[in-house]
Amino acid sequence: MNQLIILIPVALLLGLAGLIAFIWNLKSGQYEDLDGAAERILDED
Template sequence: MNGLVFLIPIALGLGLLGLAAFFWALRQGQFDDLDGAALRILVEDEEEPAS
């Protein structure tokens, strides 16, 4: 029983920390363009001519 006194607050704290990190990333715009990076690999860049 004594272990639960320490483990429950630690688990709740880590959960709140993860939730805060998610909301921070959401507010910073980390999830704005989900398809851009996936489609960018399909676009061929123009190569500069060798001189």
């Protein structure tokens, strides 16, 4: 039971971090050109 007191908040915080990262991605327009992002990595310049 004791370990749950640590594990559950940790699990929730990790999830929350993911959610915040997603919101940041979205707001900074990183999902606007998925095909382009995949191709740009091949750009040699």
